[in-house]
Amino acid sequence: MSARRVTVEACPGGPLLIRGADEVVSDDGTVGKVERSVVAVCRCGRSDRLPWCDASHRAKRRSRKKDD
Amino acid sequence: MPEARAYGDVADCLGDRDFQLALWILYELHYRGFEGVDDAAEWDPLLLVSRAGLERTMEHAVRELVASTDHAPPALEPDSDPAPQVVKALVQMTIGDGVSPVATFLRRRATREEFRDYLAERAIYHLRESDPQSFVLPRIDGAAKAALAELQYDEYGGGRPDRLHATLFARALESLDMSTDVASYLPDVSGETLASVNLMSLFALNRRLRGAAMGHLAAFEATSSLPCEQILRGARRLKLPDAVQDYYDEHVEADAVHEQLAIRNICGNLVTAEPELADDVLFGAAACLAVDSRAGQKLLTDWQDRRDRKPTGSGRAEAAG
Numbered sequence: 001m002s003a004r005r006v007t008v009e010a011c012p013g014g015p016l017l018i019r020g021a022d023e024v025v026s027d028d029g030t031v032g033k034v035e036r037s038v039v040a041v042c043r044c045g046r047s048d049r050l051p052w053c054d055a056s057h058r059a060k061r062r063s064r065k066k067d068d
Numbered sequence: 069m070p071e072a073r074a075y076g077d078v079a080d081c082l083g084d085r086d087f088q089l090a091l092w093i094l095y096e097l098h099y100r101g102f103e104g105v106d107d108a109a110e111w112d113p114l115l116l117v118s119r120a121g122l123e124r125t126m127e128h129a130v131r132e133l134v135a136s137t138d139h140a141p142p143a144l145e146p147d148s149d150p151a152p153q154v155v156k157a158l159v160q161m162t163i164g165d166g167v168s169p170v171a172t173f174l175r176r177r178a179t180r181e182e183f184r185d186y187l188a189e190r191a192i193y194h195l196r197e198s199d200p201q202s203f204v205l206p207r208i209d210g211a212a213k214a215a216l217a218e219l220q221y222d223e224y225g226g227g228r229p230d231r232l233h234a235t236l237f238a239r240a241l242e243s244l245d246m247s248t249d250v251a252s253y254l255p256d257v258s259g260e261t262l263a264s265v266n267l268m269s270l271f272a273l274n275r276r277l278r279g280a281a282m283g284h285l286a287a288f289e290a291t292s293s294l295p296c297e298q299i300l301r302g303a304r305r306l307k308l309p310d311a312v313q314d315y316y317d318e319h320v321e322a323d324a325v326h327e328q329l330a331i332r333n334i335c336g337n338l339v340t341a342e343p344e345l346a347d348d349v350l351f352g353a354a355a356c357l358a359v360d361s362r363a364g365q366k367l368l369t370d371w372q373d374r375r376d377r378k379p380t381g382s383g384r385a386e387a388a389g
């Protein structure tokens with residue numbers, strides 16, 4: 001356990017890549033369980049899957065969901 | 069008996085089913101081979117010569133297509149560091165002007181049958197998902213190699229065989245009583261779709277084109293999350309089984325990670341290590357966008373043609389919104 005490395009890598013204009021964490025808590029208290037070896041945490045606030053990035057940062061205009 | 073065709077009869081190899089099927093079969097010898105075919109056929113000199121001829125024609129056609137479409141990559145500034153320029157260009161090239169028309173169609177209009185068509189068309193690739201790019205691992209080094217291994221580890225389930233992406237796709241097919249045998253989809257798949265799959269093998273199996281292989285990967289990953297979200301909504305609208313939804317659900321999050329890994333950590337580091345690959349990386353990305361958009365167009369045209377032929381068919385031109 002003590003030898004485990006947790007790293008955070010910032011991607012300009014996009015998410016943070018986090019390696020080695022167990023969970024990520026978002027602003028609203030949602031706890032995201034880390035289930036892959038690298039996760040992307042949203043920094044732009046536009047994701048529908050907070051705390052995770054869903055690539056919404058690259059949509060030019062945010063199309064508000066009309067169908068759910 | 070199908071009519072025999074000469075090599076010189078091929079006018080547009082990227083849309084020619086016979087041409088692409090021949091190339092696919094030759095490539096398949098390097099992946100899983102065929103039952104009843106000697107495994108040694110993989111290195112049969114005559115077959116390799118045939119493959120090289122088809123590949124030359126294909127590469128030439130892809131370069132022409134890229135140069136003639138709006139997917140042409142930007143020119144690089146020769147006096148400044150190419151790596152950040154390549155990263156920036158890859159981001160710009162993949163932002164595009166919206167979500168793919170195929171994904172939008174699946175989300176809003178596709179019938180259950182059309183959704184199945186889509187899965188059948190994509191099965192050729194997704195049942196072998198990420199395998200081409202694994203051939204590039206021994207051809208690159210350092211930080212780019214570590215990043216490609218990290219991405220592939222995720223594609224291959226992160227140590228969990230039941231989460232292999234190809235297996236997730238197979239489960240989606242099974243949930244709809246569709247075959248999980250790639251060969252069963254070959255009779256109906258379009259030349260354009262075969263071309264999009266062969267393009268990955270062309271880049272990955274020729275060490276000379278390793279930069280293009282990684283640029284292709286970056287464009288592929290960076291244009292996946294948003295469409296997968298649309299396809300997922302289409303699957304929900306049609307109340308398709310969980311296994312279908314699971315595949316696309318996984319890819320929204322996974323490919324948001326892979327986009328960063330592929331653009332920055334793989335392509336950025338590759339160009340830092342081998343600056344002479346900068347143009348190849350951008351060519352590979354442009355080729356992915358151009359060839360895949362042709363395959364998408366072909367799918368949409370075929371769907372429209374089929375709807376036109378049976379105008380009383382369900383869901384004609386109706387948006388489900």
Ligand code: FES
Pocket residue numbers: 013014015041042043044045046047052053054055056057058
């Ligand atoms: S950073 Fe990617 S969706 Fe927010």
Ligand SMILES: [Fe+2]
Pocket residue numbers: 197223233319322
């Ligand atoms: Fe995948």
Ligand SMILES: [Fe+2]
Pocket residue numbers: 223289322323326
């Ligand atoms: Fe991916």
